[in-house]
Amino acid sequence: MIQSLDPRIAREKINEENNIAPLTEMDNWETYEVFHQKKRGDQHIHVGIVHAPNPEMAFLFGKEQYGRRGISVNMWVVKTSNVFASDYDDSDIFDTVPEKQYREAGGYKVMSKINKYKKENTL
Amino acid sequence: MYGNAYIDPNEKPKSIIDGEDPIKLADFEARIARGEKIEPKDWMPREYRKQLIRMIEQHAHSEIIGALPEGTWITRAPGFKRKLALMAKVQDEVGHAQLLYSAAETLGKSREAMINDLITGKSKYSNVFNYPAYTWADACVIAWLIDAGAIINQVANAKGSYGPYGRALDRICTEESFHLKYGHDNVVTLATGTPVQRKMVQEALTRWWPPIMHFFGPSDKISNHTEILMRWKVKMATNDDMRQQFLNMYVPKIWDLGLTVPDANLKKNEETGLWNYTEPDWDEFKRVINGGGPCNAERLAVRRMAEEKGRWVRAALLNKSEKYVTPLA
Numbered sequence: 001m002i003q004s005l006d007p008r009i010a011r012e013k014i015n016e017e018n019n020i021a022p023l024t025e026m027d028n029w030e031t032y033e034v035f036h037q038k039k040r041g042d043q044h045i046h047v048g049i050v051h052a053p054n055p056e057m058a059f060l061f062g063k064e065q066y067g068r069r070g071i072s073v074n075m076w077v078v079k080t081s082n083v084f085a086s087d088y089d090d091s092d093i094f095d096t097v098p099e100k101q102y103r104e105a106g107g108y109k110v111m112s113k114i115n116k117y118k119k120e121n122t123l
Numbered sequence: 124m125y126g127n128a129y130i131d132p133n134e135k136p137k138s139i140i141d142g143e144d145p146i147k148l149a150d151f152e153a154r155i156a157r158g159e160k161i162e163p164k165d166w167m168p169r170e171y172r173k174q175l176i177r178m179i180e181q182h183a184h185s186e187i188i189g190a191l192p193e194g195t196w197i198t199r200a201p202g203f204k205r206k207l208a209l210m211a212k213v214q215d216e217v218g219h220a221q222l223l224y225s226a227a228e229t230l231g232k233s234r235e236a237m238i239n240d241l242i243t244g245k246s247k248y249s250n251v252f253n254y255p256a257y258t259w260a261d262a263c264v265i266a267w268l269i270d271a272g273a274i275i276n277q278v279a280n281a282k283g284s285y286g287p288y289g290r291a292l293d294r295i296c297t298e299e300s301f302h303l304k305y306g307h308d309n310v311v312t313l314a315t316g317t318p319v320q321r322k323m324v325q326e327a328l329t330r331w332w333p334p335i336m337h338f339f340g341p342s343d344k345i346s347n348h349t350e351i352l353m354r355w356k357v358k359m360a361t362n363d364d365m366r367q368q369f370l371n372m373y374v375p376k377i378w379d380l381g382l383t384v385p386d387a388n389l390k391k392n393e394e395t396g397l398w399n400y401t402e403p404d405w406d407e408f409k410r411v412i413n414g415g416g417p418c419n420a421e422r423l424a425v426r427r428m429a430e431e432k433g434r435w436v437r438a439a440l441l442n443k444s445e446k447y448v449t450p451l452a
Contacts, residue, residue: 002420002421002424002425003421004421005195005255005256005257006195008195008198009195009421009425012428014424014425014427014428015424016420016424018242018243018244018423018427020242020427020430020431022235022239022243023235023238023239023430024235025233025235025447026235026441026445026446026447027235027434027437027438027441028233028234028235028238028437029437029440029441029445030445030446030447030448031225031228031447031448031450033450033451033452046452048222048225048290048291048294048452049225049450049451049452050221051221051234053437053440053441053442053445054440054442057440064218065218065221065222068214068218080448080449080450080451081446081448083451085451087164088162088164088165089164089165089166
């Protein structure tokens, strides 16, 4: 019997021997990815995961785990198995041609053309 | 709240990169050298994965078990505000365990497997939690100095190479700063209080000093093994470096309160900037970490009781058609 300084534990009369069956797979359920929004107007960002048996409990655990200091105004939970993610091994799929000026604002220089036109036509 | 991961000094030092694909290994090392992080599905050497699982898992267990000696004092904390604060701190510690179990899970060990290894005594956790918190002052000294030690360790490890562990630690360190201030405030209250309060806090400090000196673990053996783990940014500082950093930051603060550290040899060498101290009793450390401490049996028994009593609730909530998938990040 466990002798403890803690009166709550002493009252429990816990056996000292380890005679519980080990936890089996899914004892702690599946995982959900948690996203929160810090303030209205911000994007939701990923903050971590929780283990839960259903979305409602995932939300409760997410709120307790990631929102208990009052830093969230909104939260999403998404079952991990429902996330379709890219592989880091395939990160070259994001590679592209280095010359990307044509899709950036800085790639279009109209003032030089306007000035040239003005000069030539003495406007 | 956490102690450094314990590596058995008798473990055979063999080359830890034996049999690894040299090209993948070179890519992996180059990535770390560039300061990039390793993410869960990346290729990694076996030993990198193994050491990280061991470290993060021990860290998670330490948070869960560490909440027990402090949790003892919630019902007896002096005053409403301290009860609230202590409940918040204990909840944080358990939350830290969850964050860390998640980080370890991304490396392929399930949370159930980790909990099984904890309750059967196969996995270690920080040795300091095998000692009891006799008085309220013990709980205060733990909150201040053990958490201070933990922060030194965790700030160092947060800069490590494994992404999920670093992210968990960043979050943890933010919360630990509240624990540290709370603990300091409590110790200052006692140390500046009545003679009875001063006596109580001094006795607690005297009791906790040896475990605090054990906290960072024995001196690292300078080995090829350690050298590789440091290159891989798994281990970020040596145990001795962290102990020195702790002494440098906290001994002056303890002396400031007129408290006595129970080590007559404790003195800063002004030339080297390093602290001299009496070598901690590492036989005692070994004896306690291997199950011989005053509270080992109690800590594991309480954990087992919690697992056992909660089992039917978890089983009732389980949707049997669901399947486990490793978390993403």
